[in-house]
Amino acid sequence: MATKQSTTTERGPPGHSTHPSYPFPIQRLPQTLEAEISGPPTRAARAIDDQPELDLLYFEPYISQRAARQLFEFLRSELPFYRVEYDITRGGTKTHIRTPRWTTVFGLDETARFKTDSLSASDSTPYLPSPMERVVDVHTGKPIPFGRSENNQTGYRATPRPIPHCLDILRRSTELATGCQFNICLVNYYASGADSISFHSDDERFLGALPAIASFSLGAKRTFLMKHKPPKSELGETKSSEISKGPLKLPLGSGDMVLMRGRTQANWLHSVPKRSGKNERDGGRINITFRRAMVKGGTENYYQYNVGGGPVYKWNAAAQEMKPWIQAPQT
Numbered sequence: 001m002a003t004k005q006s007t008t009t010e011r012g013p014p015g016h017s018t019h020p021s022y023p024f025p026i027q028r029l030p031q032t033l034e035a036e037i038s039g040p041p042t043r044a045a046r047a048i049d050d051q052p053e054l055d056l057l058y059f060e061p062y063i064s065q066r067a068a069r070q071l072f073e074f075l076r077s078e079l080p081f082y083r084v085e086y087d088i089t090r091g092g093t094k095t096h097i098r099t100p101r102w103t104t105v106f107g108l109d110e111t112a113r114f115k116t117d118s119l120s121a122s123d124s125t126p127y128l129p130s131p132m133e134r135v136v137d138v139h140t141g142k143p144i145p146f147g148r149s150e151n152n153q154t155g156y157r158a159t160p161r162p163i164p165h166c167l168d169i170l171r172r173s174t175e176l177a178t179g180c181q182f183n184i185c186l187v188n189y190y191a192s193g194a195d196s197i198s199f200h201s202d203d204e205r206f207l208g209a210l211p212a213i214a215s216f217s218l219g220a221k222r223t224f225l226m227k228h229k230p231p232k233s234e235l236g237e238t239k240s241s242e243i244s245k246g247p248l249k250l251p252l253g254s255g256d257m258v259l260m261r262g263r264t265q266a267n268w269l270h271s272v273p274k275r276s277g278k279n280e281r282d283g284g285r286i287n288i289t290f291r292r293a294m295v296k297g298g299t300e301n302y303y304q305y306n307v308g309g310g311p312v313y314k315w316n317a318a319a320q321e322m323k324p325w326i327q328a329p330q331t
């Protein structure tokens, strides 16, 4: 199913996706890998829906092991990553949160699109000074201002970035395989078993009702835990007699994809817990999720918590770790 395209321009080094919102050009996939990833899933999906309000499709695997390994190495080397920190205040107490994994995000909610169609490889028009001038309202085609003026709630505080070619190939394949539409691509990199994501559900209002989220695993096998949310009584109290559903443990391998859909997010929590001891040095795992944000608040939220305001990092192959990325001086 085709959706509006989040295309990048072909300017900059050949074989790269470039955009003024990117810290650096992002390589396109090698052709053989592109061919493999554009195709249908390696295996048909199996439904996991034998528990209350659980609706999963499990592609085990979606991408062949060889292609998944190549894609893991490629994305880890090519994408800009962030280690986001932020403060939360709960019950009057301020807590500083350090996100326990590397993150990055691309895409834009349904209310807007990237205006890149006027730029082609032969176009000599210079980039507009602000990347935000390249984001336009999906209905009026008018540029959406950057930031928020006093009475204007229409701008973005974040700088949205189009989904680069290397991830857009997989997004399109996923849309075809699932019949769902996606406009946001979030990438997590768990460098070792010490990196994790705690129990949460992706049930924010900006995803609309019954959101479908496609979640790919590449690299090290990590356990994906799911547990049913405790049902609340009318008074908001937990009804202990009904907490007995699950938990569910999926040992997600390289190339696997889980589609979470229907009432799953509203009723289930999921996590990737830490691993310690000899399992900790696992070589790293990448998780890619495709989602569909309906309103601007979704774009804002994803960029705030997955890009943030800190430095850009890039994989350093010699050191085998993420290092701060330093912009080369303009010549």
Ligand SMILES: O=C(O)CCC(=O)C(=O)O
Binding pocket: 186, 188, 197, 202, 215, 224, 270, 271, 272, 287, 289
């Ligand atoms: O890494 C995973 O498999 C899960 C990631 C996740 O739940 C999220 O990014 O919301």
Ligand SMILES: [Fe+2]
Binding pocket: 200, 201, 202, 270
């Ligand atoms: Fe999640």
